[in-house]
Amino acid sequence: MNFFSIEFTLLFLLFLTVYWSIKNIKYQNMAILVFNYTLIVVLGNFYIALVLLIYSICIHFFALWIATSKKRFILLLSIALAVLNLCFFKYFPSIKNFFEIIFKDIGFNDNQIEILMPLGISFYTFASITYLKWVYDGRIQNSVFNKNLQSFEYLASYLSFFPTFISGPIMRAEYFFAQFEKPRIWQPQNTGLIFILLLFGIFKKIIIANYAGIYTTEIFKDPYSFNAIELLLAIYGYSLQIYCDFSGYVNLASAFALMIGFTLPPNFNMPYTAKNLKDFWSRWHISLSTFIRDFIYIPLGGNKKGFFYTQIFVLISFGISGIWHGNTLNFLIWGLLHGCGIIIVNILQRLKISFSFLPLFSKLITFNFVTFCWIFFYYPDLSQSLDFIKAFKSNVPISPENIILLCLAFVIFFIYQFSIHLESFCITLFKKIPNTMKPLWLALLLIVIFAIMPSGIPNFIYAGF
Amino acid sequence: MKLWNFLSTLLITLILTLLAFNQSVLKYIEQTYHWSILQENTFLQTIGYPAQRLSSFAESLFPNPSTLLYNEPNENILQDIQEEHQEIPRLSLEDGKLIIQDYATFLFIGDSMMQGISMSLASKLKKQNIQVIDMAKQSTGLTYQKFFNWPEVLENTLNENSNIDAIVVVLGANDPWNIGKIKFASLEWDSIYSQRVQTILELAKARNIFVFWYEVPMVRNKQLNEKIRHLNQIYETESFLYNAFFIKTNFLFAPNDEYTPEIEKEDGKKVRIRSNDGIHFTPAGSRLLSNLLLQKIEVIHNETEEQEDNTMPQGSNNE
Numbered sequence: 001m002n003f004f005s006i007e008f009t010l011l012f013l014l015f016l017t018v019y020w021s022i023k024n025i026k027y028q029n030m031a032i033l034v035f036n037y038t039l040i041v042v043l044g045n046f047y048i049a050l051v052l053l054i055y056s057i058c059i060h061f062f063a064l065w066i067a068t069s070k071k072r073f074i075l076l077l078s079i080a081l082a083v084l085n086l087c088f089f090k091y092f093p094s095i096k097n098f099f100e101i102i103f104k105d106i107g108f109n110d111n112q113i114e115i116l117m118p119l120g121i122s123f124y125t126f127a128s129i130t131y132l133k134w135v136y137d138g139r140i141q142n143s144v145f146n147k148n149l150q151s152f153e154y155l156a157s158y159l160s161f162f163p164t165f166i167s168g169p170i171m172r173a174e175y176f177f178a179q180f181e182k183p184r185i186w187q188p189q190n191t192g193l194i195f196i197l198l199l200f201g202i203f204k205k206i207i208i209a210n211y212a213g214i215y216t217t218e219i220f221k222d223p224y225s226f227n228a229i230e231l232l233l234a235i236y237g238y239s240l241q242i243y244c245d246f247s248g249y250v251n252l253a254s255a256f257a258l259m260i261g262f263t264l265p266p267n268f269n270m271p272y273t274a275k276n277l278k279d280f281w282s283r284w285h286i287s288l289s290t291f292i293r294d295f296i297y298i299p300l301g302g303n304k305k306g307f308f309y310t311q312i313f314v315l316i317s318f319g320i321s322g323i324w325h326g327n328t329l330n331f332l333i334w335g336l337l338h339g340c341g342i343i344i345v346n347i348l349q350r351l352k353i354s355f356s357f358l359p360l361f362s363k364l365i366t367f368n369f370v371t372f373c374w375i376f377f378y379y380p381d382l383s384q385s386l387d388f389i390k391a392f393k394s395n396v397p398i399s400p401e402n403i404i405l406l407c408l409a410f411v412i413f414f415i416y417q418f419s420i421h422l423e424s425f426c427i428t429l430f431k432k433i434p435n436t437m438k439p440l441w442l443a444l445l446l447i448v449i450f451a452i453m454p455s456g457i458p459n460f461i462y463a464g465f
Numbered sequence: 466m467k468l469w470n471f472l473s474t475l476l477i478t479l480i481l482t483l484l485a486f487n488q489s490v491l492k493y494i495e496q497t498y499h500w501s502i503l504q505e506n507t508f509l510q511t512i513g514y515p516a517q518r519l520s521s522f523a524e525s526l527f528p529n530p531s532t533l534l535y536n537e538p539n540e541n542i543l544q545d546i547q548e549e550h551q552e553i554p555r556l557s558l559e560d561g562k563l564i565i566q567d568y569a570t571f572l573f574i575g576d577s578m579m580q581g582i583s584m585s586l587a588s589k590l591k592k593q594n595i596q597v598i599d600m601a602k603q604s605t606g607l608t609y610q611k612f613f614n615w616p617e618v619l620e621n622t623l624n625e626n627s628n629i630d631a632i633v634v635v636l637g638a639n640d641p642w643n644i645g646k647i648k649f650a651s652l653e654w655d656s657i658y659s660q661r662v663q664t665i666l667e668l669a670k671a672r673n674i675f676v677f678w679y680e681v682p683m684v685r686n687k688q689l690n691e692k693i694r695h696l697n698q699i700y701e702t703e704s705f706l707y708n709a710f711f712i713k714t715n716f717l718f719a720p721n722d723e724y725t726p727e728i729e730k731e732d733g734k735k736v737r738i739r740s741n742d743g744i745h746f747t748p749a750g751s752r753l754l755s756n757l758l759l760q761k762i763e764v765i766h767n768e769t770e771e772q773e774d775n776t777m778p779q780g781s782n783n784e
Binding site for chain 2: 006009013016017020093096114116117186188191192194195211221222225380435438439440442443446447448450451452453454455456
């Protein structure tokens with residue numbers, strides 16, 4: 001399912017026209033459901049849609065069970081089964097040998113089983129967990145009524161909601177249904193924001209992330225051939241790439257949602273301006289970090305069981321977050337490194353040590369730590385990450401161009417700190433353009449962007465999780 | 466902005482953008498839906514010209530590093546070594562193996578499968594002091610020459626780079642379609658397609674460049690495999706006629722003539738060699754394919770220090 005394909009663009013335009021020509025909210029919602037599944041089948045495949053449909057039926061059944069039994073155990077069992085389903089698809093390649101032995105033992109021939117991870121499964125699993133919890137919270141003692149329980153069609157629309165289907169952000173059930181049940185009217189004041197989000201998303205993904213990816217891949221492929229500054233630039237480049245790739249996706253998803261009258265939860269807030277690692281996680285992939293906080297960290301005990309246990313829970317939460325990205329040692333290390341970083345911040349805060357008098361220094365330290373951790377996120381094998389780190393010792397000579405590029409990287413980092421109002425500035429600028437001229441300006445910008453883009457648009461990085 | 470105004474802004478923007486890139490869009494339609502329309506339309510070509518010029522200008526400003534030398538050695542060192550060994554032919558055949566002097570240059574051409582193999586092959590060759598120019602481009606082949614014309618690109622590249630010693634080719638996965646109205650695998654189709662393969666081999670032969678042509682590994686889609694088998698026959702025949710190395714892959718990637726996503730290692734553990742799409746390769750698959758080529762070459766190192774460091778022949782590189 002590619003947001004940049006001609007097929008998606010044409011289908012979406014057609015859908016928008018039909019959607020807004022329907023005045024009844026019930027039919028509008030039905031149109032969303034039909035469009036969600038049409039996109040999944042046409043631009044994805046039937047298998048993805050089938051897995052999603054079966055999963056939605058199961059979640060609907062679990063929700064009914066929770067609503068009628070009102071028992072916490074049923075909620076926990078339902079969540080456990082949802083997580084088990086995710087783990088099965090996500091980690092199947094690692095456990096398939098075990099299944100093949102079982103199949104052989106019960107008389108099936110030794111044909112290889114191949115089960116692929118369906119697109120979007122992580123994000124709709126998270127969404128379904130928030131729904132199950134919400135249904136549980138909506139129980140009323142001595143009454144069969146549950147105000148949060150939704151019809152199957154509504155639940156299916158939620159789990160397949162196209163703007164967030166591939167890579168989130170995780171839109172919690174209460175957040176989604178509050179909008180889904182309300183009549184939707186076109187909000188003229190949103191148009192500026194929609195166009196700017198579209199332009200930002202396209203520019204970030206296909207220009208910045210794409211070029212950064214081209215630059216860094218060559219160095220990551222063969223780190224021993226590059227000098228220390230080039231290696232440093234490669235990891236800075238990857239920090240830029242992954243941010244622009246993911247936040248570009250969220251910009252596009254937010255624009256599509258706004259076009260049909262929905263607002264998505266914020267997912268990024270200038271993460272590389274964070275003053276410390278805690279601050280970073282309140283700005284990066286916000287919907288995932290708050291999900292992990294509310295569904296892992298707090299149920300474990302949060303900060304209610306003393307300082308020591310709080311740090312253990314932090315470490316467990318980040319370890320799980322790492323493993324969710326992939327069941328490799330490297331992802332675990334990446335998660336644990338962040339966990340350790342947070343623990344250090346907690347200790348410093350407990351000792352009342354603060355670097356707030358040196359804001360840029362704090363920001364630089366945080367950015368460099370996050371960037372260092374990406375080395376483990378990027379490579380699938382630990383040995384490759386260690387090779388990359390060892391390559392810093394290699395004797396490849398440093399050229400003046402390298403130093404200039406490094407200085408440029410710091411200048412960009414410095415300027416970035418002041419770009420907080422860029423979006424609102426662009427919206428104001430866009431609003432000043434007469435309506436008749438808007439298509440011309442937009443087309444001109446898009447033509448320039450598409451003309452200068454490198455060949456091919458790689459998939460969104462987070463679509464693989 | 467009112468709703469109708471918003472929708473019309475979107476629509477007009479889309480039309481203007483599509484018009485500017487009409488040639489790319491038409492090529493995309495031909496390649497994806499095998500439907501050739503309006504490509505010779507002069508009006509559309511004229512409209513698309515400014516965007517094309519802008520693209521070319523951007524490409525000249527930001528060339529893709531993969532199209533440059535993979536890791537250009539210090540020019541002076543390279544010149545010294547080449548002058549020192551200019552009397553030694555950089556390639557020769559011995560016992561079915563290609564003997565290569567270090568600092569020889571390999572050119573990679575092909576589609577995304579070649580890009581996949583290149584992930585591992587380029588760095589392995591480079592470790593042997595062999596230079597690599599990786600020109601592989603996704604979605605390309607020999608069927609839709611309007612989309613991408615490999616013989617023409619190759620000729621230009623060879624004219625610009627006189628130091629290329631060997632070409633590695635992987636093509637075919639994007640090719641099993643009709644050429645215009647000529648049906649795939651018909652006599653006429655085979656003749657046209659073989660001619661395109663021959664052009665590549667001829668270009669190499671005329672410059673004494675050695676060619677490694679990879680057999681296209683079977684994919685998950687069984688219908689496509691029938692067609693790939695046919696293409697592989699063409700590549701094998703033509704490679705034989707032009708004395709090129711035809712690197713068989715399907716004894717590993719499709720044992721018993723059936724696609725396999727993974728293979729069993731010597732220790733009994735299974736390793737995945739194909740990615741989830743059933744077409745491309747995992748890093749392990751890429752390494753496996755690289756080794757198939759590396760087994761066919763032996764690199765002679767001209768510098769004493771390097772000879773000491775590299776006593777293991779390439780073919781023994783078992784992963």
